[in-house]
Amino acid sequence: MIPQSFIQDLLARVDIVDVVGKYVQLKKGGANYMGLCPFHNEKSPSFTVSPTKQFYHCFGCGAHGSSIGFLMEYSGLSYVDAIRDLAQNNGMIVPEEDRLLPAQRAEVTAKSLALSEVMTKAGEYYKQQLRTAPQAIAYLKKRGLTGEIAARFGLGFSPDAWDGLRSVFSDYNTPALVEAGLVIDKSEEEGGGRKRYDRFRDRVMFPIRNTKGQIIGFGGRIMEQGEPKYLNSPETPLFQKGLELYGLFEARQSIREAGYVLVTEGYMDVVALAQMGFPQAVATLGTACTPTHAQKLLRQTDHVIFSFDGDSAGRRAARRALDACLPHANDDKVIKFLFLPKEHDPDSYIREFGTDAFEQEVRDAMPLSQFFMREMIGDNDLTTAEGRARTQFDAKPLLQAMQSSGMRLQLVRNLAQVTQTSPAEIEAMFELSQPVARIQQAPPKSKRNAPVGLERQIMRILVAHPSLAMMLDESVLADAAALAPDGADMLRHLVFTAQSMGENAQFAALAEQLRASSSDFDALIAELAEQAETDIDIVRLELAGALRQMRHQVLRAEAESLALGGLRTPEDMARYREIAQLQDQLKKQAAAEAALR
């Protein structure tokens, strides 16, 4: 866990205008900056960045958030990675959640920087070699690629030499070259001779980038005969195959524009698809789709289409993708599976049938629910009890891996239908968490009511200006609990969170912290993101007024209940008089403050 105090400091130091400005062209307009929204397709700017609130908001699609949120949305970084990235760019070191000493952490950072430099240099070298390699250029042309696409993906060529990289790395023996996976050290016992040689030789080179665009690995494809056809960088501190997707950096904008991502099996597919008008494609790197891949993809878009070759390897890969996606499948996500005819990959399919036919295939791709049922039924004979039981047995781990959602309920229903059981029986038998089927039969679960009236007004002010939480004490929280017990917990949580952030608490940092702890405040944050900032002195008076009014209502309720009781004891009488005095004081305070306005 990264301490909240650090996130607060970080957001105080970072300027969201700089963070967003790196990716979106911003123009000053009044108090805010405006630009074209990177999260939806638009021609006139409705995307605003507020330097005072340190928040962005789009009036077109409603996207909003802090600098951290922007990096997560835009670059597909995780929460922790977004914080790391911001910290690094602002010379701050994230306090160690992984128990590394600052010196060790600095060493790790320095090392990955050094590796990153080595990769960039190698990438430049390969690119430059391509210019003077007619056979590689001819190969790419034969595959239908233009120079423009080759340049967009930074394609290169590794010459047919044992130590080609020596010409760019004066110290060819540096350990960094091995760590980066660019060279191979031959072990001593294999005999003398050449000790170190280039890993990639006589191959077309595909640089693999991370979401920030830095080269973290290479894929090399052989042009004629030879093995292996595809050669990837080994796992290095920069590059882990199970985490990275080829082409994601290059495809981000297109994924947004197309509204979906197409996941293919190899980098040649990605480049060829981009050439033929489908730039929204990415590929896993010689591994099956992992849950991390699925998560990364679903962070970029709500609509993922996996495309698999029509062979048996493609079928197996599709099944792995299904397994990886189910834990992340949700009611607002669309996941589909496209199976091309046997002997075809996307490239060859489009060549033979054209782009329209491929687009139709994309539209007709098999929904996850259908593929799920097909996989679960498999060869089981549903006319027998054994076959039906086996189908349930196969489906159990997959359904257990899913979150409780409408989608899971749909799958449970379908499964119940073909296996002659009821959805509730399946949920009970599989011990599914928070069964959905049963909840729907029971009376609806009471959800926390959205706060209204005074309470809502107070919360709005506190979220927008968390430093004012200092004005609230235990007696105010008691008032709130007496008036609206339902929202009192929410108010208490808000006050506690804001107070723990101190006098310098700001909206953006509080919003981050609230978001991390509960979704109760999401609607309020969205509303405030959209609104112009109000002057804090005016807001302070407004808050004082609201608190006073709350006090007044509590006192009035108490007085009414005393009166109803008939004021029989001297204590009741005394309290009744005291309440009248307190109410009087409140009125005077209100009058005094009104005079100030």
Ligand SMILES: [Zn+2]
């Ligand atoms: Zn937008």
